Amino acid sequence: MPRKKIIEAIRKKMDSPEVVSKLSRTFRVLGDPTRTKLIFALSKEELCVVEMSLLLGMSHSAISHQLRPLKDLDLIKCRKEGRKAFYRLNDEHIENLFNEGLKHVLERA
Amino acid sequence: MPRKKIIEAIRKKMDSPEVVSKLSRTFRVLGDPTRTKLIFALSKEELCVVEMSLLLGMSHSAISHQLRPLKDLDLIKCRKEGRKAFYRLNDEHIENLFNEGLKHVLERA
């Protein structure tokens, strides 16, 4: 099979621009230290904004701003209880993805 | 177990700043559409720079610039053959990580 055919075959297999875009946005949203820490924390325990703020030593506003893209991309979900908003990972899928990345890094530490 | 103790426990479990940093850089490097496409293509076939350039319709320079961070973070490896440089994914671990992300996105499309 000639190289040009191989390249053409890959091009056909490549997912739609929408899928590629959402996939890269999903990885990028995980690719900020603050959000990486938030995902790590939420993989251990459901937490509200104040608790995450205390944990990371950052302002409520900064945490709230960072939670939004995580929620927009369905990585986390929110549960309101009175005036508090508790966040947790959306599903085990996210936890698996995160842990795969963590294993990759730890194997090469 | 009081909430403050829970937060403290998470803080102790949280990996070192170096691990968090490398983990977030690993996700971030996957979080660019060009690099997402490169990883997808390399998960299908070993490719040289010209071939990736043709596949994505981008300059050799742009491809070469994007390959470096992928290599720096051990996501891909390089094999020189004459004047060509063939790239492929570093290990199945990367492919698993990438496919987990892809599945997450496709499930919600």
Place this chain on the structure above:
DNA sequence: GCTATATATGAACAACTGTTCACATGTTAA
């Protein structure tokens, strides 16, 4: 009602990122 608490959001600014351009390095073929 009022006050404190918890979260969300828009604007603004510094810091970072990706592509292009120009050029450099190194290999193959004649």
Place this chain on the structure above:
DNA sequence: TTAACATGTGAACAGTTGTTCATATATAGC
């Protein structure tokens, strides 16, 4: 050696991103 090819790299510029600050919304307790 020369010319063409394949890749790598530094500078520069536009575009994007994350935090801070100020403010808004909403709930709880008095």
